[in-house]
Amino acid sequence: MAETGLTRASVIAVCEDLLRRGWIRELDVPRKDARTAGTAQKGRPARRFELKARAGVVLGLDIGAATTTAAVADLRGTVLARASGSFRAADIPAEERISVVDRACRQALNDAGESPGKVLAVGAGIAAPVDRAGNVLAAQHFWSLFDVGLRSALLDLHGWPVLLENDANLAALGERWRGSGPGVDDLVVLLAGERLGAGVLESGRLLHGRGGGAGEMGFLAMVEGVGSSDGIASLARQWQAADGGPSSGGTPGARRVFADAAAGDEAAVAILARLSDRMARVVAAIASLLNPEQVVIGGAVADSAAALLPGITAALPRFTATPPRVTVSPLGDAIVTVGAIRHALDFVEANALELELAR
Structure with a gap:
């Protein structure tokens, strides 16, 4: 009643309709405790309802x-x-x-x-x-x-x-709902695994463009120091393979690059520095076009990508006058x-x- 401005009778009528439709259930009104037992109740008895979470x-x-x-x-x-x-x-x-x-x-x-x-x-x-x-x-x-x-x-x-x-x-949508950007209306999420793709919220509204192509990253082929829409996982694998593979042997891959860098491997640390610079340029291009409050790196690489944040944040002011806040998603591949x-x-x-x- 307080939220809608409707009368009690109108609210009860709506609730009765929702009950019939199966959306809500009525709850028992808690009994009064001993301190209020016997006290005369003023007005009509309260009624309590809740959503039937598994109605569908x-x-x-x-x-x-x-x-x-x-x-x-x-x-x-x-x-x-x-x-x-x-x-x-x-x-x-x-x-x-x-x-x-x-x-x-x-x-x-x-x-x-x-x-x-x-x-x-x-x-x-x-x-x-x-x-x-x-x-x-x-x-x-x-x-x-x-x-x-x-x-x-x-x-x-x-x-x-x-x-x-x-x-x-x-x-x-997921990041704004249950990720690192709750309530952020100007938000860009970069899925950054094999290839880069962006989801853009402007004033809380998804941008699609005429044919749905808003957020496609093909333009990065024309951005200096970037050159393609290859993602973090793809580049980490490519660059480690080009360096002759992991220093201790084995198969090149993004997880291996981040693990080796955390262990102090110089070649892996250098790859992370290259990735940080490249991602800073990508984020700066987005910031110059869209001026979001926050850019989130998401997808399966998000857990590892936290290691790139200091380098990205430090480099951003060199590339854009409107650097956004950069975070990684806690939602992982979900x-x-x-x-x-x-x-x-x-x-x-x-x-x-x-x-x-x-x-």
């Missing part, structure tokens, strides 16, 4: 070139179960890619003890630009691999509304599914009275 569930999907992950969450956003699947090749037929995604969804639902009929919405992130209407921008061959008709397929199979979105955009869950919950909240709950 949502799915959050992270669909990459090699693997897909499905997460089931209740209506409070608590993850109940996860399941993953692998694609045998990047260019498999659309039907096979959809089948792998569907199996991961059904496995996650089974592990959560929920039926497909309880799913109210699906947020799905793909490694390709997606416009505001949910259409994939298939201007490059790699992007076209994700244009498989997932929305119509899952709607036909299960009746699920699917909200298709770029993975970096969902990462931005960042896209967290954002996908948030996206699905936003849909449920906006359309609650049009959605029918499974009984």
Whole structure:
């Protein structure tokens, strides 16, 4: 009543409607303690309600070139179960890619003890630009691999509304919700593993551009000292291999570079210095274009990338007059599914009275 300005009768009427629809439950009113026993109660007795967190569930999907992950969450956003699947090749037929995604969804639902009929919405992130209407921008061959008709397929199979979105955009939603940027309206999240991609929030609103290409990093090929959109993991591996591999032998890789640098290996420390300088230039380019309050390095490399922050922060003033705060995401490789869950919950909240709950 205080929040809405509605009368008690109106609020109770709304609650009764939500009870009938299955969205909330009524709680018992706590009994008075001994100190107030026998005291005359003024006005009508209080009534207490709460959201039925498992009145329905949502799915959050992270669909990459090699693997897909499905997460089931209740209506409070608590993850109940996860399941993953692998694609045998990047260019498999659309039907096979959809089948792998569907199996991961059904496995996650089974592990959560929920039926497909309880799913109210699906947020799905793909490694390709997606416009505001949910259409994939298939201007490059790699992007076209994700244009498989997932929305119509899952709607036909299960009746699920699917909200298709770029993975970096969902990462931005997830980071603002449960990552290092709560409440930050001007936020950029860089997925920085094999290739760089950015999700951009401006005044709390996702930027898509005309065809969904906002946040694509192809322009970095023209930035001095950068030269490509290769990500941290890719470059660490390439540069260590070019140096002859790890000093103590073994296979080059990002984890090995960061571990060797932490142990004081000079070659690995030099690679981290190169990565810090390069990422400072990337962040500066973003800062000059968009002037965000915060830039977050996210994805599977986030845990290791904390070692780059001092170098990035120190170098930024050389490249931009508007350096943002730079952080790493605490969400790890779950960042896209967290954002996908948030996206699905936003849909449920906006359309609650049009959605029918499974009984």
